[in-house]
Amino acid sequence: MIWLTWRQFRAQAIAIGALLAVATIALVITGLEMHHSYAADLAACTPQGDCDSTFREFQNSWMPALGLIQLFLIVTPALMGIFWGAPLIGRELETGTHQLAWNQTVTRTRWLAVKLAGVGLVAVATAGILSYLLTWWAGPLDQIAGDRWQAMTFASRDIVPLGYAAFAFALGATLGLLLRRTLPAMAITLAVFIGLQILVATTFRPNLLPSSSATFPINESIASQVHGIEIRHGAEAIYFVGLPVPPGAWVMSAPPIEDASGQVVGTGAHPDCFPGFGPAAGAGGAKSVGPRIEQIGACLASDNLHEAVTYQPASHYWPLQWAETGLYVVLAAALAGTCFWWIRRRRN
Amino acid sequence: MNAILRAQALGKKYGRREALTDCTLEIPPGHVVGLVGPNGAGKTTLLKIACGMLAPTSGRIEVLGEEPNGAPAHLAKVGYVAQETPTYASLTVADHLTLGARMNPRWDAKLASARVEQLGLDPKQKAGKLSGGQRAQLALTVAVAKRPELLILDEPVASLDPLARRGFLRHLMESVAENDTSAILSSHLVSDLERVCDYLVVLVTSRVHLAGETEVLLAQHYRLVCTRRAESDLPPGLDVIWAEHSDRQSTFVVRTEAELPTGDWSAEHLELEDLVLSYMERAAAPARRTTTPTGDAR
Numbered sequence: 058m059i060w061l062t063w064r065q066f067r068a069q070a071i072a073i074g075a076l077l078a079v080a081t082i083a084l085v086i087t088g089l090e091m092h093h094s095y096a097a098d099l100a101a102c103t104p105q106g107d108c109d110s111t112f113r114e115f116q117n118s119w120m121p122a123l124g125l126i127q128l129f130l131i132v133t134p135a136l137m138g139i140f141w142g143a144p145l146i147g148r149e150l151e152t153g154t155h156q157l158a159w160n161q162t163v164t165r166t167r168w169l170a171v172k173l174a175g176v177g178l179v180a181v182a183t184a185g186i187l188s189y190l191l192t193w194w195a196g197p198l199d200q201i202a203g204d205r206w207q208a209m210t211f212a213s214r215d216i217v218p219l220g221y222a223a224f225a226f227a228l229g230a231t232l233g234l235l236l237r238r239t240l241p242a243m244a245i246t247l248a249v250f251i252g253l254q255i256l257v258a259t260t261f262r263p264n265l266l267p268s269s270s271a272t273f274p275i276n277e278s279i280a281s282q283v284h285g286i287e288i289r290h291g292a293e294a295i296y297f298v299g300l301p302v303p304p305g306a307w308v309m310s311a312p313p314i315e316d317a318s319g320q321v322v323g324t325g326a327h328p329d330c331f332p333g334f335g336p337a338a339g340a341g342g343a344k345s346v347g348p349r350i351e352q353i354g355a356c357l358a359s360d361n362l363h364e365a366v367t368y369q370p371a372s373h374y375w376p377l378q379w380a381e382t383g384l385y386v387v388l389a390a391a392l393a394g395t396c397f398w399w400i401r402r403r404r405n
Numbered sequence: 406m407n408a409i410l411r412a413q414a415l416g417k418k419y420g421r422r423e424a425l426t427d428c429t430l431e432i433p434p435g436h437v438v439g440l441v442g443p444n445g446a447g448k449t450t451l452l453k454i455a456c457g458m459l460a461p462t463s464g465r466i467e468v469l470g471e472e473p474n475g476a477p478a479h480l481a482k483v484g485y486v487a488q489e490t491p492t493y494a495s496l497t498v499a500d501h502l503t504l505g506a507r508m509n510p511r512w513d514a515k516l517a518s519a520r521v522e523q524l525g526l527d528p529k530q531k532a533g534k535l536s537g538g539q540r541a542q543l544a545l546t547v548a549v550a551k552r553p554e555l556l557i558l559d560e561p562v563a564s565l566d567p568l569a570r571r572g573f574l575r576h577l578m579e580s581v582a583e584n585d586t587s588a589i590l591s592s593h594l595v596s597d598l599e600r601v602c603d604y605l606v607v608l609v610t611s612r613v614h615l616a617g618e619t620e621v622l623l624a625q626h627y628r629l630v631c632t633r634r635a636e637s638d639l640p641p642g643l644d645v646i647w648a649e650h651s652d653r654q655s656t657f658v659v660r661t662e663a664e665l666p667t668g669d670w671s672a673e674h675l676e677l678e679d680l681v682l683s684y685m686e687r688a689a690a691p692a693r694r695t696t697t698p699t700g701d702a703r
Contacts, residue, residue, distance in 0.1 A: 060507040064500060065493070153491035157544065160456060160485040161508035161551070162477050 058163050058171045066176055069141060073183055081190060084126070088194040091119060095197035112201045123198055130187050130213040134221035135250050137180040142229020143242035145172055146396070150237040165400050173393055177226050184222035188214065205374055206307035208258050215378050220385030225250050227392035234396050257381060263309050265380055268367045273300050275314055275362040280354020288331075289313075293323040297364055305371030317361045330356035407470030409434055409555055409587045410455055415464035417450050424450040426611045428464070432589075432604060436618070437581060439602030440591040441681055447611040448591040449488055452559045455589070456485040469554055481511055484553035488560045490544040494533030498526050501547055509551045517550035520576070538569030542576065549580045556581065556588040562597050574601050595678040607681055609688035619677065626680050629657045631670035640666050647683035658683040 063070075098115055102108040146169070149155040159165055192214045199205060205214065212218070228249060232242040273279050275297070284299035294313035302308055313321050324331040330353050369377070408431050415428040425447040432438055440448050453459035454466055457473030457480075466472065469482050492501060498521060506512045521528060524542050526535070532543060541561055548556055561577070562570040578601050581588050592598050598605075605622060607615040615622070626646070629639075633655045636645045643665075647658040658675065659665075665672055675683075 058508060061504050064496060064504070068495075152494070153487055153489050154493050156458060156485070156487040157491050157493070157547070158508075159458065159475075160480065160483070160548070161505065162481040162510060163508045164475055164477060164480070 058167055059175065061158070062171050062175045066141075066179075070179060073179065077183065077186055080187065084190045084194045087122070088190075091194070091197060116198065116201055119198055123195055124209075126191055126194070127209050127213045130184075130191055130218060131209065133187060134180075134184055134218060134225040135247060137183065137222055138225030138229035138246045138250055139243045141176055141180055142226040143233045143246050144239045145176060145230045145233060147233025147237065147239040147242045150234070151239055166397060169396060169400050173227070173230060173396065177223065177230075177393075180222045180226040181219050184218040188216070188218040203305060204307075205305065205371075206369070211262070211378075212254070212258070216382045217378055217385075220382035220389075221250075221254070223389040224253075224385040224392075227389035227396075231392040231396050234399060257384065261384065262377060262381060263307075263369070266369065266373050266376060268309060268369050269306075270365060270367040271300075271302060272363050272365045273297070274358075275354060275360075275364060276358035277351050277355040280350045283350065286350055286353060288324060292325060292331075294321055295324060300364060300366055302366055302368050303370055305374070307369040307373075309367050309369065311364065311366045314357075314362050314364045317363075322360075322362060327357060327360065407434065408432055408467070409436065409438065409469065409589065411467040412451075413465045415451075415454065415461050415466050417447075417454060417459065418462045423611050425454070425461075428608075428613050430606065430613055430616055432606070432616070434587055435585075436587055436604035437578075437602050438587075438589040438604040438606060439595075439598030439619075440589055440606045440608060441595055441598060442591075442593065442608035443685060444593055446593075446608045448593075448608055449559055450611075451608065452485075452557050452589065452591060456483055456557050458485070458487075481509065481551070482554045483557060484548035484551050484555070485557045486541075486544045486548050486559065486561060488563070490537075490541040490561070490564070492532035492535075492540050492543055494531065496532055497528065498530050498532060498535075498543060499528035501532060501543055502528075502550070505547045505550055511552045513550045513552050516552075516580075517546055520546045520549070520580070524576070536569075537564040538566065538573065541565060541569075541573060545573070545577065549584070549586075552584060554586065556586055556590075558588065558590040560591055560593075562592065570597065577601065595681045599677045605677070605681070607684050609685050612688070614684045614688050615681075622680065623674055623677060625662055626658060626660050626675050627665055627672045628675050628679070629655075629659060629668075629670045629672050631655055631657075631668070640668065642666070647687055 095115065098111050099108065102111040146155075149158065158168055195214070199210065199214075202210075205211060212221070225246065229242060229246040232245050232249075233239060236242045236245070279297065279300070282299075282301045283297045285297075287296040287298055288294070289296065296311065296313050300311065316322050410430060410432045412428050412430040415425060415430075416423065417425040428447075428451065440451065442448050450459065454461050455468050455473065457475050469479075471479050473479060473483070493504075496504070502514070502517045502521065505517060506514055521543075524539070524546070526539060526543065532540060535543060541564065545558070545561065548558075556577075558577070562573055565573055574597070577588070577590075580586070590598065590602070599619075603619050605615065605617065605619050606613060631654070633650055633653055636648055636657070639645065639657065639659070642663060643657075643659040643661050645657050645659050649656045658680070
């Protein structure tokens with residue numbers, strides 16, 4: 058049975074092996090170059106005490122490549138589910154070859170076990186190798202960005218890609234078995250996988266662990282630490298951007314500035330602090346001539362305003378990586394269990 | 406030795422449609438069995454149940470003394486070639502033999518390669534590029550080289566041209582005789598089977614209408630041609646299978662296990678094909694069943 062599985066999967070295995078080899082070589086070469094240039098840049102700018110522009114330039118030159126590689130890593134599990142999982146059993150049922158396989162001296166359970174485990178392990182290993190490479194490659198960029206929580210970043214680093222691969226593969230295989238058709242199984246695998254990815258990223262990941270919150274009183278000292286002020290909703294909401302939350306935290310919600318009673322405060326309530334934004338100044342208040350942020354902070358300080366932020370602290374990164382991987386692995390195991398149950402109980 | 410196949414009130418329903426009804430059969434060992442019936446009679450269903458691909462909804466079945474359970478010991482004893490003679494399109498002929506060797510402890514590699522050579526198949530050819538006849542031969546080779554005690558072939562010659570049919574059946578008979586294998590093969594054409602089968606089962610509209618050794622069946626059935634008369638005017642002990650009346654003349658197909666009594670008729674034995682056709686016609690027009698519903702089973 059191992060021989061048959063290998064023989065059926067040989068072409069794909071060789072293709073993925075070649076692809077991984079090329080990816081490894083390319084990432085190692087460009088990665089070493091990037092790591093060296095990062096170290097050199099850091100050494101050059103640190104004595105001057107200002108690395109921001111150096112880093113920005115560094116990011117600009119590497120971000121497009123990072124975006125592409127991340128995308129590749131994120132679609133890989135889906136592709137493996139579609140092209141390895143869905144045909145694994147679906148094609149056999151479609152072409153009737155399961156009747157040949159099931160009438161050799163090998164039980165159906167063993168047939169299924171070898172196929173699922175053999176090809177499934179290759180899928181998980183592929184995702185693991187790619188994820189390991191990308192996590193290493195993007196190290197300097199991740200360090201500069203300081204945000205491991207971005208949807209694309211979180212989903213393409215460390216261990217979650219392994220869970221995605223296991224799940225997508227098991228999903229494809231199960232749908233192929235239940236639908237007995239490869240093409241619909243492929244389509245539904247893609248739809249379900251994307252749907253679950255979105256659902257997990259938007260509901261599971263932010264809510265699994267209790268979030269922390271921090272309240273920042275609006276005054277001159279806070280204003281001196283933020284990157285800027287955003288005024289939205291027709292000047293009805295004011296946001297201080299880049300509040301000093303703990304480093305590496307995942308800010309999930311940052312409502313606009315409120316007063317002591319929890320009412321959102323617009324610029325209209327404090328026209329004196331926002332010259333050039335009030336209704337009297339008209340629409341064309343040029344930001345360049347506006348007051349400095351510190352001045353606004355100082356001006357607002359007396360009104361007892363605050364901005365509250367909820368976030369996941371950096372220490373939740375690994376627990377959430379493990380939890381999400383675990384969720385996908387459990388789902389994959391449940392799907393595999395369904396396959397075994399189905400193949401034993403139903404005789405096609 | 407155990408019966409090849411023993412079925413007790415076996416039935417299979419797909420939803421509300423009955424594919425096989427109340428099938429009771431006992432086929433003694435050492436036979437090449439022809440399973441005949443029109444398309445949609447339930448032949449494939451019966452064979453799939455027999456090889457464990459399908460579970461019956463009612464009744465019991467034993468194949469070689471054991472319920473088809475999908476365990477390796479039983480799988481090793483039964484070789485099955487499905488109707489569409491499936492093979493792996495992207496695998497070569499040689500790959501199929503390796504597959505058989507890897508997946509069957511009793512695999513006869515010599516037999517397999519000898520058969521492939523004899524058939525003139527190119528071992529490097531992909532199975533997807535073979536003709537229908539060659540594919541059927543390859544599937545049969547894999548099933549035969551497994552050295553089963555029983556070969557089950559579902560419509561093995563349906564997709565073959567007459568020449569390939571003949572070749573396939575000849576090869577089948579050779580390997581069955583050589584290896585002392587029992588076999589069940591189905592077809593909707595009696596002519597396909599009459600040369601190779603020594604046991605016959607007629608399945609029509611999901612029921613078994615006739616089963617027995619071909620020679621015995623041929624000896625027990627007669628065509629009587631006589632002056633026009635009703636069935637009830639025939640002597641007792643004759644089971645009328647089929648009747649046709651013209652203005653002056655009646656023709657009956659009758660079955661009797663005893664000697665045919667002499668009468669004012671001309672009697673002759675039937676060809677196997679005519680015999681089977683008269684059962685099929687009777688089954689298709691159940692209103693014609695005037696006498697007792699014998700003829701079922703044996």
